[in-house]
Every structure is written in structure tokens, then in C-alpha cells.
Amino acid sequence: MTAASVTPLRRAHAPVASWIPGAQQPAFDPDGVASVAAQVREPVHVVTGRHGTAVGVAMGGDPMARGDGYRLLGTLPPLYPEWLGDRSFCETHGVRFPYIAGEMANGIATTEMVIAMARAEMLGFFGAGGLAPARVEAAVDELVRELGDLPNWGVNLIHSPNELAIEERVAALLIERGVPIVSASAFMGLTPAVVRCAVSGLRVGTAGEVVRKTRVFAKVSRSEVATQFMSPAPPELLRTLLDRGQITPEEAELAARVPVAEDITVESDSGGHTDNRPLLALLPTILAVRDEMVRTHGRPIRVGAAGGLGTPDGVAAAFGLGAAYVVTGSVNQACVEAGLSDDAKAMLAQADVADVIMAPAADMFEQGVKLQVLRRGTMFAPRAAQLYEIYRTYPSLDAIPEQRRARLEREILQAPIAEIWAGTAAFWRDRDPEELARAEADPKHQMALVFRWYLGKASRWAIDGDASRKFDYQIWCGPAMGAFNRWTAGTFLAEPANRTVVQVARNLLEGAAVITRAHQLRTYGVPVPARAFAFSPRNLT
Numbered sequence: 001m002t003a004a005s006v007t008p009l010r011r012a013h014a015p016v017a018s019w020i021p022g023a024q025q026p027a028f029d030p031d032g033v034a035s036v037a038a039q040v041r042e043p044v045h046v047v048t049g050r051h052g053t054a055v056g057v058a059m060g061g062d063p064m065a066r067g068d069g070y071r072l073l074g075t076l077p078p079l080y081p082e083w084l085g086d087r088s089f090c091e092t093h094g095v096r097f098p099y100i101a102g103e104m105a106n107g108i109a110t111t112e113m114v115i116a117m118a119r120a121e122m123l124g125f126f127g128a129g130g131l132a133p134a135r136v137e138a139a140v141d142e143l144v145r146e147l148g149d150l151p152n153w154g155v156n157l158i159h160s161p162n163e164l165a166i167e168e169r170v171a172a173l174l175i176e177r178g179v180p181i182v183s184a185s186a187f188m189g190l191t192p193a194v195v196r197c198a199v200s201g202l203r204v205g206t207a208g209e210v211v212r213k214t215r216v217f218a219k220v221s222r223s224e225v226a227t228q229f230m231s232p233a234p235p236e237l238l239r240t241l242l243d244r245g246q247i248t249p250e251e252a253e254l255a256a257r258v259p260v261a262e263d264i265t266v267e268s269d270s271g272g273h274t275d276n277r278p279l280l281a282l283l284p285t286i287l288a289v290r291d292e293m294v295r296t297h298g299r300p301i302r303v304g305a306a307g308g309l310g311t312p313d314g315v316a317a318a319f320g321l322g323a324a325y326v327v328t329g330s331v332n333q334a335c336v337e338a339g340l341s342d343d344a345k346a347m348l349a350q351a352d353v354a355d356v357i358m359a360p361a362a363d364m365f366e367q368g369v370k371l372q373v374l375r376r377g378t379m380f381a382p383r384a385a386q387l388y389e390i391y392r393t394y395p396s397l398d399a400i401p402e403q404r405r406a407r408l409e410r411e412i413l414q415a416p417i418a419e420i421w422a423g424t425a426a427f428w429r430d431r432d433p434e435e436l437a438r439a440e441a442d443p444k445h446q447m448a449l450v451f452r453w454y455l456g457k458a459s460r461w462a463i464d465g466d467a468s469r470k471f472d473y474q475i476w477c478g479p480a481m482g483a484f485n486r487w488t489a490g491t492f493l494a495e496p497a498n499r500t501v502v503q504v505a506r507n508l509l510e511g512a513a514v515i516t517r518a519h520q521l522r523t524y525g526v527p528v529p530a531r532a533f534a535f536s537p538r539n540l541t
Contacts, residue, residue: 018069019047019061026058026070030529033057033521037532040079040517046524047072055525074524079517081509084316086302086324089263093181093215094151096121098325099505100265101332102306103156103183104476105129105272106339106459111142113337113501118153120502125183125217127339129158130363130459132431133169140177154181154217157194160363163432167193175200175214184229184261185219186273186363192240194218195233195260199247202254210258218261219306219327221268221275221282223289229261230293230301259299263324264290268307271330271478272371273361279308283321310480311487312511312535319512320519328508330481335501341465344475345496347377353482357381359474360388362455366448374477380458383412383472387451396443397421397450413454414469421446424453493537503540511535 019026026047027033036044036057045058047070055073063072082090085098100123103109109127117124126143128136140155147153155174160167171193174182182197194216201213218229233255241247247255266286268279283305290301305318306327318326333340334348355376361369365388373381390408394400397417400408409416428436428449439446458474460466488494493507518532 016074017072018064019045019058019072020064020069021058022060022062024058024060026056028054028056030527030531033526034529034532037518037521037528038514040513043078044076044517044521045072046074046076046521046526055527057521057526076517076520076524079513079520081506081513084319084509084512084516085304085326088300089302089304089324092262093123095123097505097509098304098319099123099509100125100304100325100327101501101505102327102329103127103129103154103158103185104329104333104338105131105156105158106463107131107135107139108333108339108463108476109156110337110339111139111146113332113335114143114153115146116337116500116502117505118147118150120505121152122502122505123152123154123181124501125153125181126155128156128170129185130456133166133173136170137173137177140173140179143179144177151180153179154183154215155179156183156185157197158185158363159187159191159194161188161367162363163435164191164193165432165434167191171197179214181215181217183217183219183265185267187218187220187229188225190228190234190237190260192237192244192246195237195255196241196246198260199233199238199241199251199255202251202258204254210254212258212262215263216261217263217265217304219265219267220286221266221277223285226264226266226286226289227293229264230259230290231297232256232258233260257299259293259297259301261301262299263302263304265304265306265327266323268305269478270307270372271333271356271481272476273369274307274372274478276358276372279305279318280321283318283323287322308478308480308483309508310482310484312508312515313533314480314483315508315512316515316519319516326508328480328505330476330478331484331504332501333475333477334481334484334496335499335504336497337501340463340475342496343465343467343470344462344473347374347473348475348477348481349485349496351376351477351481351485353479353486355482356477356479359384360455362452362459365391365452365455366445371476372478374473374475374481377470378473378475379471380474384455384458384474386412387454391444391447391451394447397447398443417450420450420453424449488537491537492539498539506540507535507537510540511537 103125104127114124198216205211220226238252302324304325305323357375358370359381361371461469462473514535522528
């Protein structure tokens with residue numbers, strides 16, 4: 001290779017016009033550049049000096065085709081947080097911002113949170129996972145009453161492999177009540193319940209297009225699961241629903257023309273259920289799958305990002321990778337609307353990035369599935385791990401050695417196993433008698449239900465603020481919480497009373513816009529100082 005064929009690392013700028021300053025002179029110094037970069041809602045001119053090669057920024061003034069002013073290299077138009085994502089996302093779901101407050105289970109994502117997000121022209125999903133159908137029904141009724149015909153709210157449908165009847169009942173409820181959006185999570189494949197949500201109410205629009213009654217979001221972390229949701233519903237599942245009388249032949253026919261979900265949320269390293277995959281690797285992978293599926297089936301599909309989003313930097317990075325929208329979770333648990341006790345919120349406020357750990361999940365305990373929880377200030381994770389180790393080691397509760405059983409009752413369960421089983425049996429007798437019958441016939445399953453009692457109660461103790469079981473609090477949490485705490489330290493959002501879900505959302509989006517603008521200017525050759533990539537939280541209206 002000759003010297004002449006080597007591409008220079010930096011080329012000289014070719015001016016497109018001249019720029020004459022008005023009241024404000026151009027900025028070439030770090031302070032001036034940072035100040036201009038922060039004003040994202042104004043157009044910014046990139047200029048060079050009259051007699052030098054330094055690149056700076058300017059606002060206002062008069063761009064001219066020729067003259068002896070500063071050399072104009074280009075102009076960046078205004079940048080709004082509303083425009084960071086896919087415009088079709090906002091148009092489809094009736095929102096102003098491409099932002100979702102995600103569905104934290106057990107009602108931690110409350111109706112109050114969903115209502116606040118909807119009225120702020122964003123999206124929020126009620127955390128129905130882990131709740132009894134009656135509790136979900138009451139929440140849905142409240143949301144319908146408060147939000148009426150607004151299209152920008154939804155409810156979570158969580159996959160429940162151990163309670164498929166509950167999954168079916170919740171799906172039926174969401175369809176019957178006309179919930180506009182269903183966010184499907186923890187699915188390892190399609191089930192009749194989630195396909196029913198996607199297919200029910202399909203009709204042909206005035207232009208011959210397929211119109212949905214219920215929009216389904218699918219939260220995924222595996223490409224094979226994403227492929228299923230990006231494809232039309234399988235004929236065998238449609239046949240099952242037809243045989244049950246749960247969909248019409250017309251709906252089944254139209255289902256072949258659309259994917260199960262047109263919004264796919266890529267869940268990376270997050271609180272709760274997670275595969276701990278990094279967003280930088282996972283999102284491009286799922287985007288590539290999306291591109292292939294669109295080529296195959298022809299229907300547009302949006303892909304959003306979730307997991308690890310607790311700072312403007314993370315949000316900006318997600319949009320920079322191509323996310324159509326972003327979903328936050330862990331950070332919303334610290335908000336005033338969250339259905340979590342003040343004690344638990346205080347513990348979250350002390351978390352750092354590394355203060356998380358994996359622990360057995362209550363809903364998939366027997367399968368060995370784990371979820372990510374807070375480690376700092378609670379012993380839940382190591383205690384839950386002990387329960388799973390005992391479950392793997394012994395065939396029944398009676399087979400646990402006496403000394404170990406006594407220590408289990410004293411240090412972890414803090415109650416006699418017989419007493420816990422009596423309460424557990426009563427619970428399942430009311431919720432799902434078949435589950436109780438199975439446990440009475442299978443000692444191993446009985447042991448699993450007793451240990452799941454602890455896992456389920458640990459979340460409830462954190463929600464209720466049971467001080468006597470504070471060291472057993474199960475608080476779902478990802479690294480984003482620690483990043484959020486570092487970002488907000490000493491600022492407006494450090495005060496718990498100011499942490500509303502809308503203020504958190506607006507600050508994350510505003511900061512992401514500022515960081516995006518700084519990056520844009522840097523790609524134009526402007527020497528942008530590091531402080532231009534920082535955004536301090538403030539009271540935004």
C-alpha cells in the first residue's frame with residue numbers, strides 16, 4: 001500500500017456557505033461549545049474560523065451563499081426528546097414520547113403509575129404478574145374507568161407454566177374489558193392465551209388492511225422466541241382457539257396476515273426475570289432477526305430496548321443502537337407511585353451498580369429459573385438459594401435431616417413447616433385445587449410449594465414493609481438502579497418525594513436528547529468537551 005492510497009484519519013472540511021454572526025458570536029472554547037450543545041431545541045451551525053481550521057458552533061446569525069463570514073460546514077436542526085425513537089411507535093400507540101414504564105409484577109407497577117404515564121402522553125403497563133385474577137380485574141376496572149378510550153395504556157400478561165389456568169383467565173379478562181395493549185413477558189414460546197390476545201378482534205379496515213383491537217408487546221431475550229412473536233400465529237394454535245370457540249373463523253384467517261406482536265421489547269440485563277445478556281450484543285441480534293422476518297412476512301415490526309436503562313447515557317445508547325422505544329423498570333420502583341414500601345424504596349436508593357444478585361424465582365422454582373434481585377441490605381438471595389439446594393437434594397420434606405430441618409425452620413422460614421404447609425394448602429385449595437391435589441400425591445411437589453411460599457412471601461414483605469422480615473425482602477433490581485442513584489445523587493431527583501414516574505421519564509429523555517446532540521456535534525468534528533455529555537436532573541414540566 002502506497003502513502004497516496006492511505007485514507008487520511010481526518011479530512012479538511014469543505015464549507016457549504018458562509019455564516020454571519022448576529023447578536024451571539026460563535027463558540028470555539030469548551031465552555032461555549034458545551035453551552036450551545038445543551039440547547040437541543042435550537043438549530044446549531046457548525047462553522048470554522050475566518051483564518052483558521054478550528055471547528056466551532058454557532059446559533060442564530062445569517063447563513064449566506066457567499067461572503068467573508070465564517071465558513072459554514074453544516075447545520076443541525078432542532079432535536080426533541082419526542083423524536084429519539086420510531087415515529088410510527090408514537091403514532092400507533094397515541095403517545096408523544098417513545099417511552100414505557102414497564103410492568104413490575106405483583107402490582108408494583110400500580111394503576112396510579114399507569115394513569116400518570118398515560119396522562120403524560122407516554123405508556124405504562126400494570127404489573128399483573130403474580131396477582132390473583134380478582135385483583136387484576138379490580139385494577140383493569142379502575143384503569144378503564146380513569147382512562148376511558150385512551151389508547152396508551154396496558155396490562156401485563158405473564159407466562160405461568162405452573163398455573164396455565166390463571167394465564168388463560170387473565171387473558172380472557174383483558175380481552176373482555178377491552179384493554180388496548182397487552183405486554184407479554186416471560187414467555188418461552190407461544191401459548192393459546194397470548195395468541196388469543198393478539199387475534200381477538202382482528203378486522204379489515206377501510207383500505208383493506210388488518211386492524212387490531214388489542215396490540216401485543218412481547219418482551220424477549222432470545223432470538224428463537226422473538227421469531228415466534230414476529231411470525232403469524234401457528235395454525236395449530238389457531239385451530240385450538242377455534243375449537244374452543246375463543247376466536248372466529250374470520251379472525252383466524254386474518255391472523256395469517258399479521259405477526260403475533262408488532263412491538264418486540266428486547267430485555268437485556270434487568271431486574272426480575274433476565275438472561276443477563278448485554279444490550280449492546282442482544283439488541284442488534286434481535287434487530288437482525290426483525291429485518292429477516294419483515295422480509296419474509298412483509299409487515300413492519302418495531303423493536304424496543306429494556307434492561308439497564310437508568311441514566312440518560314443508557315437511554316441515548318439504546319436509541320443510538322436503533323431502538324424504536326425504551327422501557328424502564330428497576331428505577332420506577334423507587335418512584336412515589338410504585339407499589340413498594342418506603343423501607344424497600346430506601347434500600348433501593350442505597351444500591352450501587354454491583355449490589356444485585358441472582359436468586360431462585362417463585363413462579364419457576366422447580367425448573368431452576370432465576371431472577372435478579374437486590375443484594376444490599378437483604379439476605380433473601382442466599383436464603384432462597386439454600387431452599388433450592390435442599391429441594392434438589394432431598395425427595396421430600398420428611399427426608400430432610402432433623403438438624404437441618406430445625407435450622408431451616410428457625411433461620412429461613414421462621415415458622416414450623418407443618419404450619420406453613422397448612423396455610424399453603426388452604427391457599428391452593430382456593431386458587432387452584434388441582435395444584436393441591438398434585439402436591440398431596442407428590443411429596444417433591446409439596447416441598448416445592450412450601451419453599452415457594454417463602455419466595456412469594458418475601459416479595460409481599462417488601463411490598464407491605466413488614467419490618468420483622470426486612471432481611472428477607474425480595475426486591476427485583478437490576479444494575480440500572482445503582483446507575484440511577486449515582487446520576488441523581490445531590491440533585492432534584494435525590495429527594496424521594498420528587499421521584500415521580502413522569503419526572504424520571506422526562507429527565508431520562510431530556511438527558512438522552514442532550515447527549516445525542518453532543519454526539520452529533522462530535523461526529524461533525526467539533527471538539528465537544530466531556531461535560532457536554534452530562535445532564536443533571538431538574539424539575540421538568
